[in-house]
Amino acid sequence: MKHYIFFLAALLALPALANRPDSVWVRPDIKDGARGLQVAWSQDQKHWHHIATNVFESDYGPWGAQKKMWYPVLKFDGKKFTATFIPDLKQREVGRTESADFILWKPQDYDLISTDADFQRIVSQSKADSQKPLRVPYIYIKALQEKKALREANGRKEMENYVATGRHFAEDCAAINAKLTIDWADKKNISPDLMGIFFEDISYAADGGLYAELVQNRDFEYTAADRKDWNALTAWRLEGEGLAVDVSTQAPMHRNNAHYAQLKTEKVGGSIVNEGFDGIPLKGGDKYELSLFLKGAGAIKVSLREAGKVLASTTFKATKEWRRQSVTLKAAADAKSAELVIEPQQRGELDLDFVSLFPKDTYKGRSNGLRKDLAETIADLKPRFVRFPGGCASHGNGINNIYHWQATIGDLWERQGDYNIWHYHQTRGLGFYEYFQFCEDIGAEPVPVLAAGVPCQNSGRGGYEGGPQNGQQGGIPFLKDLGGKPSPYQYMGKDLTMESYLQELLDLIEWANGDAKKSPLAAMRAKAGHPKPFNLKYLGIGNEDMLGDTFMERYRFLIEGVKAKHPEITVIGTVGPFWEGSDYEYGWQEAKAKKLEIVDEHYYNLPGWYFSHRDFYDGYDRRGPKVYLGEWASKGNNVSNALVEAAYMTHLEENADVVVMSSYAPLLAKDKHYSWTPDLIYFNNNEVRPTANYYVQRVFGHNAGDTYVGSKVDVTVEKSSSDAADKKKSPSQEDLERGVRDRIDRSVVVDSKTGDVIIKLVSMLPKEATMTIDLGEEVAAKLSNATSKKTKKSVVASIQTMCGGNTPDRTKEWEGEKTEKVTLTSPQLQLSVAPYSVTVVRVK
Numbered sequence: 001m002k003h004y005i006f007f008l009a010a011l012l013a014l015p016a017l018a019n020r021p022d023s024v025w026v027r028p029d030i031k032d033g034a035r036g037l038q039v040a041w042s043q044d045q046k047h048w049h050h051i052a053t054n055v056f057e058s059d060y061g062p063w064g065a066q067k068k069m070w071y072p073v074l075k076f077d078g079k080k081f082t083a084t085f086i087p088d089l090k091q092r093e094v095g096r097t098e099s100a101d102f103i104l105w106k107p108q109d110y111d112l113i114s115t116d117a118d119f120q121r122i123v124s125q126s127k128a129d130s131q132k133p134l135r136v137p138y139i140y141i142k143a144l145q146e147k148k149a150l151r152e153a154n155g156r157k158e159m160e161n162y163v164a165t166g167r168h169f170a171e172d173c174a175a176i177n178a179k180l181t182i183d184w185a186d187k188k189n190i191s192p193d194l195m196g197i198f199f200e201d202i203s204y205a206a207d208g209g210l211y212a213e214l215v216q217n218r219d220f221e222y223t224a225a226d227r228k229d230w231n232a233l234t235a236w237r238l239e240g241e242g243l244a245v246d247v248s249t250q251a252p253m254h255r256n257n258a259h260y261a262q263l264k265t266e267k268v269g270g271s272i273v274n275e276g277f278d279g280i281p282l283k284g285g286d287k288y289e290l291s292l293f294l295k296g297a298g299a300i301k302v303s304l305r306e307a308g309k310v311l312a313s314t315t316f317k318a319t320k321e322w323r324r325q326s327v328t329l330k331a332a333a334d335a336k337s338a339e340l341v342i343e344p345q346q347r348g349e350l351d352l353d354f355v356s357l358f359p360k361d362t363y364k365g366r367s368n369g370l371r372k373d374l375a376e377t378i379a380d381l382k383p384r385f386v387r388f389p390g391g392c393a394s395h396g397n398g399i400n401n402i403y404h405w406q407a408t409i410g411d412l413w414e415r416q417g418d419y420n421i422w423h424y425h426q427t428r429g430l431g432f433y434e435y436f437q438f439c440e441d442i443g444a445e446p447v448p449v450l451a452a453g454v455p456c457q458n459s460g461r462g463g464y465e466g467g468p469q470n471g472q473q474g475g476i477p478f479l480k481d482l483g484g485k486p487s488p489y490q491y492m493g494k495d496l497t498m499e500s501y502l503q504e505l506l507d508l509i510e511w512a513n514g515d516a517k518k519s520p521l522a523a524m525r526a527k528a529g530h531p532k533p534f535n536l537k538y539l540g541i542g543n544e545d546m547l548g549d550t551f552m553e554r555y556r557f558l559i560e561g562v563k564a565k566h567p568e569i570t571v572i573g574t575v576g577p578f579w580e581g582s583d584y585e586y587g588w589q590e591a592k593a594k595k596l597e598i599v600d601e602h603y604y605n606l607p608g609w610y611f612s613h614r615d616f617y618d619g620y621d622r623r624g625p626k627v628y629l630g631e632w633a634s635k636g637n638n639v640s641n642a643l644v645e646a647a648y649m650t651h652l653e654e655n656a657d658v659v660v661m662s663s664y665a666p667l668l669a670k671d672k673h674y675s676w677t678p679d680l681i682y683f684n685n686n687e688v689r690p691t692a693n694y695y696v697q698r699v700f701g702h703n704a705g706d707t708y709v710g711s712k713v714d715v716t717v718e719k720s721s722s723d724a725a726d727k728k729k730s731p732s733q734e735d736l737e738r739g740v741r742d743r744i745d746r747s748v749v750v751d752s753k754t755g756d757v758i759i760k761l762v763s764m765l766p767k768e769a770t771m772t773i774d775l776g777e778e779v780a781a782k783l784s785n786a787t788s789k790k791t792k793k794s795v796v797a798s799i800q801t802m803c804g805g806n807t808p809d810r811t812k813e814w815e816g817e818k819t820e821k822v823t824l825t826s827p828q829l830q831l832s833v834a835p836y837s838v839t840v841v842r843v844k
Ligand code: AHR
Pocket: 200, 202, 390, 391, 392, 393, 543, 544, 577, 631, 665, 666, 676
């Protein structure tokens, strides 16, 4: 986008374009319900020329069903363009935006029209006006044409399969020799926290995933709001005869856990069975904590069973009031897919709620803990921070679905579960306490990211109370806008307003960092098991939102409110969902104007984009806000995706004076429940499958530094004289060497804690290269020191390699990872760099 602006500025600086009219007619030229506004221009209003590129696109409501426009009306007052459009003929709303240059458009707002009659009048008027041409300076048309050309060029680059376009190097090059020279005089401090993780409950990442609970719908709180065909008995079924089950809300144990099961036994022998999340996996000999609430008179037998075989069982006697009972069970044998069977032992009625089964062997042995194998796989990335709880799960699908951290702490049965924007249910058993504890357990900074008082712009629910139900056009109301009336939105029994929402953010900081002896909020944290502060440093506000007026007003209010009370907290702002465009530009303008410390960038692009944008951050202003690349991935899990991500990461390291944090997204996806692909780690109940992309993140997590050292790579290529190379038009020596050079990326960092020099090499070449690394004087000095002291000490380098095989664009796994140790005798280290590989040389 910056290119277009630059181009327009250059155009506007010209007095006039030679042989071009000063001004022309322009009018909207789209089909009803199109995604974007396109225009046609004319000199005489007879001959119209369509420009096949979107001037701007409707950002209204969910993808698929929405993001459309009818009857756009364009206006120009000599200085500014304005545009209105109808985003949905059935909703009483009008979209609006504006632009000073016809290229960069303001993030949209949608005005609610109070009556149907008024709306119909506006629709008819818009229909008529949308065909009226307006006169505009020709330079805007020219700029739009240039924008189209740039978009097409970018699109071509993005579509490039760098593996296919680079295969010829194997034939063209008989030998590749490269030399990496380190320039120890060229050093800069970089962020040691570059690699972190993005955790969101998407694709069953939390419930049914990292959160170790094995009973699904343990509290009978599933509803059709979670998924159309779900209800309070989803994942439960009756078996045998004589037992009936009702769901009641008459006398719940807590208002946040309103539903419970009433078991009515006519004849003993029937049972109610929970299927778990795709079955219940058990390990023979392992212990499990089974707990439940059982009210009434009588007893139940609870067993764990697979294929008719009982692997553990126990009985519970009911109590008069709701009371938690628990017992430890030992599984007699392994089970891939067991069930939990509850069998009343006599006739009569019993109330049952919150049936839970947890492995004792959770990550770090925590109760209400995390699945060990998954948590270990995550911990092994050595992430410096964990972002949670989303993603879209933070800002939610509609105002009522905005994430409230306070609903996720305390006793499990008092937490408020909710619909998950990814179309299932969140128990919030993995809540803020558990997230913070996990961060501490893996030595990562907690980075909560919460909504900016607006829901996701792609929402399909709850824009306005009682009004149209789409998108972000509504926000949590300010007290001033309520005029003394109660808020239409409630949260944990209280009115939800922007003022109360700001207080929630302030309470989070107090809860995490306060003194447990002085602050009641901090005392809650202590009661949960963590008397010491969690030492929260970051707070993200907003998640890739649409940055219209509704958003901006709330975003500013929250940032100012947090900063006023907690200047010590680093606030992370947002700049939309893409690497360019309206939200990106307006987000950055705002961040610079308000001197925000960090902004959160997101982009999911094709490998070709990363390949052609490795210099993306080279031109970023070093004096402005820093970047947290909070969500990114190249679209795919092939080795070629991972490899280009590795190459991009070397450039992130090079720019880690401005890009201070990054996290691949999403992190986890459970088989059969993918809401989104690609992901970093796939899993099911019985296995964990890290991807090729995972191993790249791991390499960077294990080999981070805090100083970046300049280096250069020189390449010499011995051209091939083979038939194949001769037959086609062979590139010149210079072009060949430039091409080869472009496919070797590197970064050199120093970790000051260990003093290690770490060199990462990424080869996107189909051919092996011989690489000489000149480690320079610093290492030479250490070497002579080591030998002169006549001690056994020597300078050792470890060389870790991962290779991509011959078809990295189709292969999903690295070909073996190997690490070898070499003792250096000279500062010149020679190694062979395998085709399509990532190599890490770590000099101790
Ligand atoms: O990472 C998956 C989703 O992508 C996130 O929830 C959202 O922020 C982004 O659009």
